Amino acid sequence: MLTCKQFLSELTDYLDEKTSTELREKLQRHITECPNCWVVCDTTKKTIQVYKGMQSCSIPEDVHARLMAAVERKIADCGKPK
Amino acid sequence: MPAEATPVAPADAPSDELDLVSRARAGDGAAFSLLIDRYEGRIFRLAMNITQNREDAEDVLQEAFLKAYEHLDQFQGNSKFYTWIVRIAVNQALMKLRKRKSDRTISLDEQIDTGEDMVVREVAAWDPDPEERYSREEMNGILTEAIDGLLPIYRTVFTLRDVDGLSTEETAEALDLSVPAVKSRLLRARLQLRDKLTRFFKRKGDDAFAYM
Numbered sequence: 001m002l003t004c005k006q007f008l009s010e011l012t013d014y015l016d017e018k019t020s021t022e023l024r025e026k027l028q029r030h031i032t033e034c035p036n037c038w039v040v041c042d043t044t045k046k047t048i049q050v051y052k053g054m055q056s057c058s059i060p061e062d063v064h065a066r067l068m069a070a071v072e073r074k075i076a077d078c079g080k081p082k
Numbered sequence: 083m084p085a086e087a088t089p090v091a092p093a094d095a096p097s098d099e100l101d102l103v104s105r106a107r108a109g110d111g112a113a114f115s116l117l118i119d120r121y122e123g124r125i126f127r128l129a130m131n132i133t134q135n136r137e138d139a140e141d142v143l144q145e146a147f148l149k150a151y152e153h154l155d156q157f158q159g160n161s162k163f164y165t166w167i168v169r170i171a172v173n174q175a176l177m178k179l180r181k182r183k184s185d186r187t188i189s190l191d192e193q194i195d196t197g198e199d200m201v202v203r204e205v206a207a208w209d210p211d212p213e214e215r216y217s218r219e220e221m222n223g224i225l226t227e228a229i230d231g232l233l234p235i236y237r238t239v240f241t242l243r244d245v246d247g248l249s250t251e252e253t254a255e256a257l258d259l260s261v262p263a264v265k266s267r268l269l270r271a272r273l274q275l276r277d278k279l280t281r282f283f284k285r286k287g288d289d290a291f292a293y294m
């Protein structure tokens with residue numbers, strides 16, 4: 001069986017589904033037998049999920065307006081990029 | 083005249099991207115505006131996450147697009163425009179941080195340990211749906227505070243990889259880091275965030291339950 005340390009070092013690839021099938025099976029076996037690592041794995045997965053779902057990438061209207069104004073000034077100043 | 087090799091855009095880059103860039107390079111402001119519309123939100127969010135300051139983030143956003151416009155001729159076309167501009171934005175954002183904390187060098191290459199001492203402190207199970215305990219606003223506050231508690235290197239890698247959805251390889255390219263370096267930073271970042279969030283999301287009544 002893998003040690004907990006080995007499991008942890010593969011956790012990122014495991015969560016990203018980047019491991020080989022063989023390693024994946026070993027990791028899966030480890031978490032069925034090690035409640036500690038199961039919790040770490042489950043909560044790390046949820047950590048990624050909550051961030052994926054939450055932070056929107058809409059830009060405030062005033063920030064957008066000032067950006068466009070700055071770019072227009074730039075284009076007027078120097079015309080074509082180099 | 084020898085034929086110039088036409089750059090081939092990465093398979094998952096929007097198909098009109100090279101076209102927009104070459105039009106912008108020829109002085110077409112409308113084409114550049116389209117590129118801005120496409121990426122400004124993600125760049126702003128990234129800048130917010132790295133600088134943790136709205137004013138700085140806005141500066142970074144403007145500087146990134148202005149620099150991109152100035153140096154459009156350096157865009158090779160064999161990576162995505164977004165990966166290219168992210169690199170500019172990250173450099174600007176780190177410069178802001180350095181200016182603010184002038185006594186400390188902040189770099190993505192900051193020596194970090196390789197995981198030997200990687201300790202998971204809190205091993206408490208979470209609610210199946212931890213986010214349902216909080217309002218959207220509260221959740222945003224909790225998540226932002228947790229990210230802000232990370233070192234800049236970890237914040238940056240986590241935001242690009244897990245919030246913005248870049249691949250490990252793209253993150254490495256954008257930050258000029260090796261793939262293993264991105265992976266080790268990502269693992270650190272994920273585990274540290276997990277530790278920080280456990281306080282809010284752990285299953286009620288689990289405090290006395292020891293796994294070890």
Ligand SMILES: [Zn+2]
Nearest residue numbers: 003004034037
């Ligand atoms: Zn274990």
